[in-house]
Amino acid sequence: MRIAADRLLGLALIGLAAFIAVQSLQLEVPFSYEPVGPKAFPLGLAALLAGLALVLVFKPGEDGHWPHPALALRLLVVLGLLLAYALLFTRLGFVPASFLVVATLARLFDASWPKALLTGALMATGSYFLFTEALGIALPSGTWLADVI
Template identity: 40%
Template sequence: MYDRILAGILLVLSGLIVWAALQFDVPFQYEPLGPKAFPVILGILLTIFSVRLIIKPDENSWHPTADIMKKLLAGLVLMIVYAALFEGAGFILATFLVGSVFSWLFGETPKRAALFALIMSVISYFLLTLLLQLNVPSGTWWAGVF
């Protein structure tokens, strides 16, 4: 069933690819093939194999329970929050918050998860900035405050 849904999405996508590729506005072209042909070929192949998957899908072997779905969604939300906080709130705060929830999700007690995340975020901030000299955000929201 999931196979068919995915193949359906891919089928729509391959149609879009071919359509979009044919719309490319090519002002000049030095070679016979040009920028359109390759995407069109890919789109056609993708159509063929998507149809094949729709006709003959695999037995569905993934049966996530409600509990697992909750965990997965929590993980997804957590990572989106991390991405949103990363630049604004800065590495230390974002990593502390997200790291402690992650640690808690994997079965650690809240107190110890927070302690671990705090130590991890502070130590790795200094390791990454001082030792490896990476571009680690210190937080644009606090730029005016300090």
């Protein structure tokens, strides 16, 4: 049963890789970029995804076991947290959204409240300064303060 599931997943991922490649080839760039340009990154990811998906199709894994229901529930909560993070990222801003998600993840995996809050604060502020100062990437500050002020 697992072998068939691996092969079906591999075929679905090949379809996703083809979709990504077609979409990236349709990117219209109004001016010249450096030699690589904005099309190369999604095309490279699509090629990597297709190559790894071919491994699933031609060499599926051995039959495995489903995780314990408690672990499966935790994994679903993690998926929900990541979805909430993606939805709230621009509204709340990078630092508050990251703090909430990291602290909640830490609590989910049995950290005490003080450790979870400290981890959330350090990860949110540390990654903010890493992105903004070291890498020069602008991050959203959130629109929730605009409603308050």
